Amino acid sequence: MDKTLLAYLLYLAISIVLTVWVAKTLHKNGRIFLVDVFHGNEPLADSVNHLLVVGFYLINFGYVSLALQLGYRIESDYAQVVEVLSTKIGWVLIVLGGMHFFNLFVFSRIRRRSVIPELPPPVQADSCTIVRG
Amino acid sequence: MSINTPFTVLYDKRCVLCRRVKKWLEEQPKYVEMKFVEATSKEAYHKFPEIDHNRTLTELTVISDNGLVYKGEKAWVICLWALEEYREWAVTLTAPELFPLAQRMIMWVSSNRFKISRLLGK
Numbered sequence: 709m710d711k712t713l714l715a716y717l718l719y720l721a722i723s724i725v726l727t728v729w730v731a732k733t734l735h736k737n738g739r740i741f742l743v744d745v746f747h748g749n750e751p752l753a754d755s756v757n758h759l760l761v762v763g764f765y766l767i768n769f770g771y772v773s774l775a776l777q778l779g780y781r782i783e784s785d786y787a788q789v790v791e792v793l794s795t796k797i798g799w800v801l802i803v804l805g806g807m808h809f810f811n812l813f814v815f816s817r818i819r820r821r822s823v824i825p826e827l828p829p830p831v832q833a834d835s836c837t838i839v840r841g
Numbered sequence: 842m843s844i845n846t847p848f849t850v851l852y853d854k855r856c857v858l859c860r861r862v863k864k865w866l867e868e869q870p871k872y873v874e875m876k877f878v879e880a881t882s883k884e885a886y887h888k889f890p891e892i893d894h895n896r897t898l899t900e901l902t903v904i905s906d907n908g909l910v911y912k913g914e915k916a917w918v919i920c921l922w923a924l925e926e927y928r929e930w931a932v933t934l935t936a937p938e939l940f941p942l943a944q945r946m947i948m949w950v951s952s953n954r955f956k957i958s959r960l961l962g963k
Contacts, residue, residue, distance in 0.1 A: 824928050825925075830931055830934075833915075836908045
């Protein structure tokens with residue numbers, strides 16, 4: 709088989725598996741978090757969770773697709789296939805990691821917003837007095 | 842005891858800045874209901890018979906319906922805390938690293954409020 713084509717196919721296979729794995733992890737563990745944020749409103753949590761995962765897939769597959777092209781043909785040995793793959797997959801992993809942290813950031817923002825109404829007054833009263841109605 | 846009851850803000854009617862701030866506060870969405878009473882009015886004397894009414898003209902005073910009194914910078918913080926958009930700010934401002942600075946700023950604004958009012962026109 710043509711070595712360039714082999715590299716492309718391996719790249720696609722590994723990238724897709726990695727993306728699906730990260731998205732599933734996010735989907736599974738993000739749900740508990742979102743249910744808490746939305747005060748037990750499970751349909752809403754599931755909906756937001758699903759939308760986030762769709763965005764995650766779109767951005768990652770978009771990146772994988774854009775980064776596929778090598779720009780030259782691999783003519784030498786299989787070692788070069790491995791080298792090319794490691795660079796490409798490395799970038800996919802870094803993008804996935806970045807996206808993952810961005811998602812965590814979004815989750816924590818949503819959560820923080822939901823606890824604001826419950827924050828207690830940050831200062832103590834100076835004294836007490838009688839209030840007439 | 843908590844301040845999660847409506848509270849009264851005693852403000853100085855003579856200063857333009859105070860009236861502007863009052864108007865702004867009135868327009869904000871709130872978690873806690875806020876009433877405004879002029880510091881030297883009969884209503885203020887009647888409602889809060891025990892407090893030093895001369896001091897309410899020199900520093901902003903907030904009194905909750907269950908009798909908690911907050912003065913000066915604490916009163917400012919409580920007003921921010923009551924607002925939906927600024928509750929987080931109130932908590933941030935009172936962090937130990939920031940509060941001394943916030944206190945100085947509030948004191949500066951309070952003691953120069955008539956000068957600032959003149960700049961605002963009137």
